[in-house]
Amino acid sequence: MTSATATVESDRPTIGEFFLRAPAVGPALALVVAVLVFSFSTDTFLNLDNISLVVQQSLVIGTLALGQTLIILTAGIDLANAASMVLATLIMAKLLAGGVSGIFALLLGIVATVLVSGVVGSLVTKVKLPPFIVTLGALTMLTAAGRLFAGGEAVPVADGLLNWLGTRRYLFGGIEITYGMTLALIMYLVMWYALTRTAWGKHVYAVGNAPESARLSGIKVNRTVLSVYLVAGVIFGIAAWQALGRVPNADPNAYQLGNLDSITAVVLGGTSLFGGRGSVLGTMMGALIVAVLRSGLTQLGVDALYQDVATGALVIAAVAVDRLARRQR
Amino acid sequence: MRKILTAGLVAAVLVSAGGCTVERHWGGNTNSGGGGGKAKVGLVTKTDTNPYFVELRAAASAAAQANGADFSALAGQFDGDNDGQVRAIENLMQQGATTILITPSSSTGVLDAIDRARKAGVLVIALDTATEPAEAVDATFATDNFVAGQQQGAYVKAALGGTQPKLFMVDGTAGSTVDTQRHTGFLSGIGLADGAPEIKGSTPANGDQSTAQQGVENLLQRTTDINAVYTMNEPMGRGTYAALKARGLTGQIVMGSIDGGCEGVQNVRDGQYAATVMQFPKKMAEQGVLAAVEYAKSGKKPAGFNNTGSVVITDKPMPGVESQNTDWGLQNCWGEK
Numbered sequence: 242m243t244s245a246t247a248t249v250e251s252d253r254p255t256i257g258e259f260f261l262r263a264p265a266v267g268p269a270l271a272l273v274v275a276v277l278v279f280s281f282s283t284d285t286f287l288n289l290d291n292i293s294l295v296v297q298q299s300l301v302i303g304t305l306a307l308g309q310t311l312i313i314l315t316a317g318i319d320l321a322n323a324a325s326m327v328l329a330t331l332i333m334a335k336l337l338a339g340g341v342s343g344i345f346a347l348l349l350g351i352v353a354t355v356l357v358s359g360v361v362g363s364l365v366t367k368v369k370l371p372p373f374i375v376t377l378g379a380l381t382m383l384t385a386a387g388r389l390f391a392g393g394e395a396v397p398v399a400d401g402l403l404n405w406l407g408t409r410r411y412l413f414g415g416i417e418i419t420y421g422m423t424l425a426l427i428m429y430l431v432m433w434y435a436l437t438r439t440a441w442g443k444h445v446y447a448v449g450n451a452p453e454s455a456r457l458s459g460i461k462v463n464r465t466v467l468s469v470y471l472v473a474g475v476i477f478g479i480a481a482w483q484a485l486g487r488v489p490n491a492d493p494n495a496y497q498l499g500n501l502d503s504i505t506a507v508v509l510g511g512t513s514l515f516g517g518r519g520s521v522l523g524t525m526m527g528a529l530i531v532a533v534l535r536s537g538l539t540q541l542g543v544d545a546l547y548q549d550v551a552t553g554a555l556v557i558a559a560v561a562v563d564r565l566a567r568r569q570r
Numbered sequence: 571m572r573k574i575l576t577a578g579l580v581a582a583v584l585v586s587a588g589g590c591t592v593e594r595h596w597g598g599n600t601n602s603g604g605g606g607g608k609a610k611v612g613l614v615t616k617t618d619t620n621p622y623f624v625e626l627r628a629a630a631s632a633a634a635q636a637n638g639a640d641f642s643a644l645a646g647q648f649d650g651d652n653d654g655q656v657r658a659i660e661n662l663m664q665q666g667a668t669t670i671l672i673t674p675s676s677s678t679g680v681l682d683a684i685d686r687a688r689k690a691g692v693l694v695i696a697l698d699t700a701t702e703p704a705e706a707v708d709a710t711f712a713t714d715n716f717v718a719g720q721q722q723g724a725y726v727k728a729a730l731g732g733t734q735p736k737l738f739m740v741d742g743t744a745g746s747t748v749d750t751q752r753h754t755g756f757l758s759g760i761g762l763a764d765g766a767p768e769i770k771g772s773t774p775a776n777g778d779q780s781t782a783q784q785g786v787e788n789l790l791q792r793t794t795d796i797n798a799v800y801t802m803n804e805p806m807g808r809g810t811y812a813a814l815k816a817r818g819l820t821g822q823i824v825m826g827s828i829d830g831g832c833e834g835v836q837n838v839r840d841g842q843y844a845a846t847v848m849q850f851p852k853k854m855a856e857q858g859v860l861a862a863v864e865y866a867k868s869g870k871k872p873a874g875f876n877n878t879g880s881v882v883i884t885d886k887p888m889p890g891v892e893s894q895n896t897d898w899g900l901q902n903c904w905g906e907k
Binding site (some may be wrong): 285290291294298301388391392394395397407484487488489490492493494495496497498535536539540542544545546 | 618642644645647648649650651652653656657658660661664665666675676677678679680681682683743744745746
């Protein structure tokens with residue numbers, strides 16, 4: 242892996258370099274193209290209601306993908322993020338049913354995801370286990386834990402605060418906005434700022450790019466990686482809150498593909514699975530691309546299985562583009 | 571690069587749009603019940619790969635065609651995919667459906683989206699699985715799963731002929747409504763309580779054949795002294811049979827199942843299990859579509875729980891348990907014959 246953040250001084254950057262410097266541009270273009278294609282090919286896609294719905298439909302995976310991006314930037318991967326989130330929804334629901342107030346249920350749910358990510362991060366940094374293996378094990382354990390904890394039951398959640406992110410408000414008379422959308426946008430902007438404008442963010446990229454060089458330049462590699470897992474843990478807890486806003490029901494069988502869906506969004510967003518390169522804004526585009534494809538293809542009347550084929554092809558295409566861009570350098 | 575991405579995306583869309591599909595694209599965004607309109611029926615199933623839901627979908631599609639209604643079918647990705655079902659409801663509303671027929675993945679998972687659809691004037695009917703509370707939808711067309719479980723339990727009890735049951739229970743997905751109803755129904759039919767010493771072991775197998783086989787193989791490591799097996803559905807019945815056969819235990823055991831798929835009826839005929847309880851997805855779909863057509867025409871809504879019935883299928887009838895033989899079963903079964 243060559244260092245990809247080094248800028249190449251030249252008068253006219255090649256297209257490849259352009260994409261390397263602005264990783265979110267490609268996904269943004271793809272998103273625009275997708276929206277245009279569906280706007281022309283159906284007469285139900287391009288209206289404010291539907292666009293709002295598409296964004297709402299992308300929130301849970303989009304939030305999972307935000308945490309996933311951080312972890313992938315450190316050259317890790319988290320296969321257990323959705324299972325951790327589902328466990329948190331169950332914890333919140335059970336506590337609420339047991340008479341705990343919404344705010345405490347919410348906080349304890351987030352504490353749970355932070356604990357899980359903390360344990361995973363510690364195993365990755367202290368015991369030097371591969372993240373793939375640790376989170377594969379965690380996925381199995383957390384899924385079982387969720388089912389045990391819930392006694393296999395799905396638990397409905399009716400609470401002002403826990404469902405708050407799903408509350409619909411109308412702007413300018415017609416545009417449907419949920420608090421969940423606002424929160425997701427704020428979280429993305431905060432993470433974008435932290436990654437691009439703070440020392441911590443630069444450390445995260447450096448650790449993902451070349452851990453050894455990072456260590457030699459005085460960065461505390463282990464501490465940085467652990468901090469990433471802890472931040473991701475908080476984000477997965479908030480994803481659980483998003484999930485209860487979207488579907489006010491904690492179900493141990495929900496989001497079985499959430500982990501892979503979040504990786505899909507990250508990859509479509511142009512973040513490299515080898516670490517050290519990518520952006521959270523790209524991931525936001527990636528999550529929206531998936532939601533737009535699903536919605537648009539559904540309204541075109543395309544069978545869901547063909548939609549999966551298209552999404553899979555797009556993932557491979559995105560990585561191919563990434564490779565070609567690197568080769569041009 | 572841009573060209574590649576763009577071309578790729580357009581190609582993906584075009585390729586997939588070429589895929590065959592029973593769905594039609596509707597314009598418009600208005601929901602109007604009544605007023606002599608044309609019915610636009612949307613069906614949301616749990617998944618679109620399970621033969622049971624394939625049958626439901628085919629029957630609904632045929633009924634819609636016969637009655638001049640538009641039809642569109644969507645599904646979740648897996649059993650328990652509430653989020654996918656909510657998305658499906660939203661998409662159908664966008665497309666201006668007048669009626670949504672849904673087999674909810676969880677009886678409580680999609681209530682919020684159903685509520686939104688009903689407020690927008692869409693008639694919502696639950697098929698196959700009731701919601702909790704049942705009033706969350708306008709009406710339900712389904713098997714009474716408690717009764718179906720009871721029928722299996724009563725048959726097994728009669729077949730044991732007064733011998734004390736030594737029972738394995740092969741359950742579906744822990745916590746799913748249908749699973750709970752059939753489980754408690756079976757126990758009521760055989761006359762046992764949950765946790766009774768006669769229950770020698772139980773394993774949740776998510777409705778899946780290979781999981782059931784593994785689960786029962788493991789239970790048999792603990793004890794082979796059993797004489798009865800409850801299975802929640804036929805794929806799990808087949809998995810259980812494979813495990814029992816490997817241990818040479820099939821002769822001493824009365825096994826029952828529920829579903830009434832053609833393969834399951836054939837299994838009964840072949841003696842893999844003694845009896846199965848048939849349900850009628852075709853009836854659910856047809857009645858649902860007819861209600862949708864009526865609603866579009868006159869604005870009249872169906873109401874309450876409508877039991878589409880369940881019938882014991884066996885070639886070894888027992889006194890006191892009403893049943894039909896496998897000839898009748900093969901004529902009335904669902905799925906691939």
